[in-house]
Amino acid sequence: MPFMKDLAALALFLSTSLLSAQPTTWHLHEGWTFRQVGTEDWYSAEVPGVVHLDLLRHEIIPDPFVGTQEKDVQWIEDENWEYQTSFPMPEGPKHQHYTLQFDGLDTYAQVWLNGKLILESDNMFRQYKLEVGEQLQSENTLRIVFESPLRRHAERIADNGLPYHKTAGNDARPKSRVSVYTRKAPYQFGWDWGPRLVTSGIWQPVSLIGWDEVQLTGFHLFQNSVTAQQVSGVLEARFQGRLEPGMELRLVHAEDKSIWVRYPITERIRTAEQIPVRFDNLQLWWPHTLGKPHRYPLRLELWQGELLLGSQTQAIGFRSIELVQELDPIGTSYYFKVNGLPFYAMGANLVPPDPLPPRATDEVWQGVVADARAVGMNMLRAWGGGIYPPDAFYDACDSLGILVWQDFMFACSMYPDEEEFLASIQEEVIYQVERLQVHPSLALWCGNNEVDVAWHNWGWQIQFGIFGKDSARMADAYRHIFKEKIPRLIRVFDPNRNYVHTSPLSNWGKLENFNHSSMHYWGVWHGPDDFEKFSVYVPRFMSEYGFQSFPEVATVAQFANGDSWSLDDPVMSHHQKSYIGNGEIRKHLRRYYPKEVDFEDFLYKSQLTQAKAMEMAITAHRQRAGHNMGTLYWQINDTWPGPSWSSIDYYGRWKASHYKVRQLYQPVMASAILDKGSGNVWVHSTSPEIQDLQVVVTRHPLRGKAEQIVLDTTFTLSPFAAIESALSFEYPRSQRNSSVWEVTLWKGEQRLSSSVQMAVRPKRLRIPQGQVVLQHLPESQSIELTSSTFIPDVWLEADGVSHWSDNSFHLLPSQTVRIRYEGTLESEKEIRWRSWGVDNP
Incomplete structure (x- = not known):
């Protein structure tokens, strides 16, 4: 059948032509080995990856998360590391061009292909593409040598030039602070919530791309x-x-x-x-x-x-987003409009989920976004001391309707503006802008985190003797990078996106400053303020604030054995990276809750204390909606296990504060302020809808006597409105230590929000001894809890349960609470619960 043979040949020709017309991508992730430069032994490597992960895999180093073993791996940053692999010329259709593409090299790398130096990289935040068609052979060797950033900049630290490096307070190696001179993730050099793990490696994919006359690389609308x-x-x-x-x-x-x-x-x-x-x-x-x-x-x-x-x-996604910064009767506004509507931001700051970035998979990043959406967040700030998140993070924000405030990766240090450094920054900005601009969730480009406010308010000039021409030159470098270079690139490559040169734009040192722009308020924690000051210091947009807590028992057990379970133990001290330390947690804990009875009780109450701080802060912000148009607490997640400001710990376990935030970030929320016999209920809506609502306030005696409705009223709430003046009630001051008040907001039969309010600090309540009755409902994978008396802040634990639908909740007298669980649970006997108000069972 000659005709059929000819037809088959033609089909083969057409299919081959079609294949060769389109680009072909080969991932070069197999067969890699690595070694420490100057040694003979080679080991298998994983790509994408970094040297710390390869060393861990071969058990050459201990786990730096456990105990104080972080100290035992610091030698890695001083060494150079070499990676290599071999690959054949790809089979299949031949192309006119071959591009070798590195999506991320960390950081100072010499790349050799078949013995020829083809690239010297200096920035982990950009992509590198090289035409290599003329260098390819039937068998190819790809070798990459990573130079230690400490070695690279040793002479820079030793010379007498401008002392940019002295301002890098996060850099945990005071005599070798090179972080400001390298375009590498700042947090890897240490921060006050994470370890120092200065790593190197091929941390993003590496590919060979074959193409012909043209390769379509992307598009943007x-x-x-x-x-x-x-x-x-x-x-x-x-x-x-x-x-x-x-x-x-x-x-x-x-x-x-x-x-x-x-x-x-x-x-x-x-x-x-x-x-x-x-x-x-x-x-x-x-x-x-x-x-x-x-x-x-x-x-x-x-x-x-x-x-x-x-x-x-x-x-x-088609939308418009505008950042409104205008003079008004209060001061200077700072809020977003989305498609012409005002937007009240409720969210948190985000840090990298791991100090070794390849270990944070797309699923980990997506999980953080899912946990944010689960508690009502509508904005996340990708903080400027970490890394630019992967596409999966932004895709998740796009699909779940969460805006992203995106910092460029500069934080808490002054930076030089030499020509070579600026050229590297330019390539980084262009690459990241073109990579991320497609995402409708991306609302804002921000030049840096806290650099400007630090230069003007943290006393660096006096501390480090930076005066006269040196001071002027370093300030000029700031202007050059953040007020000229980066915004000029934004105007060219992403002209419809908002840009601000820094966060915050106001400093918290003066009360008047809270009437202007964005604010990082750290009078609580870094200052002497109690939580009540959150209601005094309310800015136009709060882009940072927070309070620390420890993770729960299960997480502590993963980095410390039982012998280390003491607040003053070296392991606990080592995992506390804040210079203020664990004493600050203990001080505020004892202001609001009874003194801890043991270490596990301290862990529990530290989380309650953090949740109380979040409650008082967010409540104050939403009460003054209009004046305030955004609240982003520090921080949603962790980069390693230990005490920090996170509401979710490193292993994904929700802290008490994350459960509390779900209550505080309801789109329409009601709460109450009780003081000196008067209760004032306020309601705030982030919704564009007009709503007919009902608010009910019920007094619950702690000993379980008859409850009393003290307020029941209906009203109409306008879009984006806050209401307070018409919603008030009185109570005898004698009840303040013996009662709590439940504030519930209804829309028809739908309960929009519910909270329990106290007229005194929790430890002032006269909590009667009570007991919780637990019932396991396996068919619905849930449990029910009841008590005849008030049981405050019930915390549930069970070895087989990975997540509770609610936790750290108040159990009101004679009410039944149903909690769903994820995991396995055979009976209620496996459940452990605690409450600070009653003796633990």
Whole structure:
């Protein structure tokens, strides 16, 4: 059958042509080995990865999280490390071009391909691409030598130049503070909530990409005007190589295959092509507190006749976000508008989930976002002392309707502006902006964390003798980087996105400053203030504040054995990285709760104390909505196990504060202030809807006598409104130590929020001895709890349970509380509970 043979040959030719027309990607992640430079022994390595993880895998170093073993691995940062692999010339269709792509090298790397030096890297935050077609052979050797950043900058520290490094207070090696001179994750050099693990390695994927005349590398839709009726802007197609006449770009809906844009190429193009576009009647993307986070799956395709040359797919959300900073009767506003509506931000600051970044998988980052959404957060701030999160983080924020405040990776130190350093910053900014700008959740670019406020308020000039020309030159470097260089790049590459040069824009030293812009308030913890001061110092936008706690018993057991379970034990002291230390937790704990009876009780009460701080702060912020338009506490997550400001510990266990935040971040929330016989109820809504509501306040005697409704009223709440004056009640002052008040907000039959309020600090309550009755309901994977008396802050634990639907809750007299659990539980006998108000069972 000659005809059939010819047809088969033609089919093979066409399929091969189609394959070779599109780029081909080979991941070079196999066969890697590594060694310490100057030694003979090679070991297998994992890529992506870093040297600490490879050393751990081969049991060459101990786990730095356990005990004080972090000290035993510090030698790694002083050594150079070498990685190598071999790979054959890829089989299959041949291409005109071959690009070697490194998505992340940490940090000072010399890259050798078949014995030829092809790259010297100096920035872990950027991508490197190299044309290597002429260097490739049938068998290839790829070798990468990482130079220690400590060695790299040793002479810089020793010379008498401008002392930028002296300002790096986080850098835990005082005589070798090189962090400010290297574009490497600052937190790896140490911080007041994490270890010092200065690592090196191929921390992101490495690939070989084969392509021909053109490679479509991405696209972006610049949204110049956005309304529900029409979106207009520019579609920018990005590519390597050139576009030729006869080619066509098509923007296609990836699911229904409808074509949104057809753009024929009529002349040769060697740079990105920009195409004016307009779309009608689209569903807009909203943060979840304002609407639904709708996205369209769009694919940009490049065609030449009937031949597909390449495609890129993105999920696009159409929205406008504006940062409003205007003079007003109060001072200077600072709030976001999304699609023209005011947005009240409720969220937290985010730190890298691990000091060794490759260990934090996409699932870990997505888990943090899921935990944020589970408690009602609508904004996360990616803090500037860590790393730029992976795409999976932003994808999760996009899909769950959570805005992202994105710092560039500069924090708490002055930085030089030499030409080579600026060139590296420029490449980093361009790469990260083009990588992240597609995400509708990305609301703000921020130049740095606390650099400006530190320079003007932390006393560096006096402490380090920086005066006259030296001071002026270092201040000029700040201006050059954060007020000129970076914003100029933002205007070119992401012109529709907001930029501020720093956070905060105001310092907490004066009360008047709280009327202006963003604020980091640290009078609680770093200052002498009690939690009550949160109600006094309420800024226009609070982008940092917080209080520390320890993780729960199960987490402590993973880094310290039972012999170390003492607050003053060397292991506990080592894991406490704050210069103030564990005494600050103990001081505030004893102000609000009875003195701890043992170490485990201290762990429990430290979490209650942190939750109390969050309650008093967030309540104060939301009570003054309008004046205040955002509250982002420090911090949602941990980078290692130990005491910190996190509301979720390193292993993903929710602390008491995270459960409390879920109550505080309800879209419509009611609470009460009880003082001197008067109760004032306030209600705050982040919703764009008009709502008919009912608020009920019930007094519960602690000993379980008859409850009393002291307020029951209905009212209409306007969009984004706060109401207080019409909602008040009186109570005898004699009840303040013997009662609590339950404040419940209803919308028809739906309970919107509920909280238990006290008229005194918790330890002043006269809690009667009581007992909790537990019942296990295995068919619904839940338990029920009841008590005849008031049981405060019930904390549940069980070895087989990974998560409780609620915890650290008040059990009101004669009420039944049902709690769901995740994990395994055979009977109620496996459950351990504690409450500071009664004797533990």
